[in-house]
Amino acid sequence: MTQDELKQAVARAAIEYVVDGEIIGVGTGSTANFFIDELGKIKDRIKGAVASSEATAERLRAHGIKVFDLNEVETMPVYIDGADEITPQGAMIKGGGAALTREKIVASVAQKFVCIADGSKLVDVLGKFPLPVEVIPMAHGVVARKLSSLGCEAKLRLKDGKPLVTDNGCYIIDAVGMQIADPAAIEDAINNIVGVVTNGLFARKGATVCLLGTADGVKKLEF
Ligand SMILES: O=C[C@H](O)[C@H](O)[C@H](O)COP(=O)(O)O
Numbered sequence: 001m002t003q004d005e006l007k008q009a010v011a012r013a014a015i016e017y018v019v020d021g022e023i024i025g026v027g028t029g030s031t032a033n034f035f036i037d038e039l040g041k042i043k044d045r046i047k048g049a050v051a052s053s054e055a056t057a058e059r060l061r062a063h064g065i066k067v068f069d070l071n072e073v074e075t076m077p078v079y080i081d082g083a084d085e086i087t088p089q090g091a092m093i094k095g096g097g098a099a100l101t102r103e104k105i106v107a108s109v110a111q112k113f114v115c116i117a118d119g120s121k122l123v124d125v126l127g128k129f130p131l132p133v134e135v136i137p138m139a140h141g142v143v144a145r146k147l148s149s150l151g152c153e154a155k156l157r158l159k160d161g162k163p164l165v166t167d168n169g170c171y172i173i174d175a176v177g178m179q180i181a182d183p184a185a186i187e188d189a190i191n192n193i194v195g196v197v198t199n200g201l202f203a204r205k206g207a208t209v210c211l212l213g214t215a216d217g218v219k220k221l222e223f
Pocket residue numbers: 027028029030031032081082083084093094095096097098099100103
């Protein structure tokens with residue numbers, strides 16, 4: 001099976017977690033996109049969705065799914081999203097698509113986080129994938145220096161030769177080569193740097209369930 005077929009398989013399997021008549025939290029990225037396409041097929045069963053990015057909102061609307069502003073929603077039963085890395089304990093790195101802050105916000109409102117990922121995303125220790133850190137633009141230099149002092153190479157993410165600008169008008173610094181033996185401690189330490197909006201570690205509130213696409217079928221990990 002190709003990686004896309006594995007992503008499609010977990011996207012289909014995640015439909016089981018959709019609660020009829022409710023608002024569903026929807027993530028960002030290629031796996032989440034496959035999920036949105038599946039959600040489109042059962043759109044009449046749900047009230048709508050909260051999107052974790054402008055790209056996701058656009059794709060949801062293209063399927064005729066109503067997109068709610070998070071400020072209109074107090075709680076939702078489930079948030080469904082991909083990950084860049086996930087451990088057997090449910091801690092994740094997210095933000096390869098620069099949507100980490102909105103993802104963390106929407107996930108914080110959901111009762112359950114269902115992570116959908118192809119098998120290549122399962123790792124024993126996080127950190128091979130560069131850790132994304134969203135920063136206030138005027139602070140990117142000082143934040144990069146402080147990140148470097150934590151033992152990584154801090155690289156400003158570029159797009160077409162210019163700093164990539166997130167949906168929140170901020171920049172992303174990718175922390176390359178960070179040793180993440182204790183994800184919760186690193187998540188807190190980075191979030192405490194002045195100028196950081198948030199970082200892509202989901203350790204404090206990680207996944208509740210992970211649907212992992214493998215050659216032997218979809219495996220379910222519960223945390
Ligand atoms: O900002 C992007 C998100 O955190 C994605 O969920 C993550 O990068 C995984 O994306 P993909 O499903 O494309 O591998």
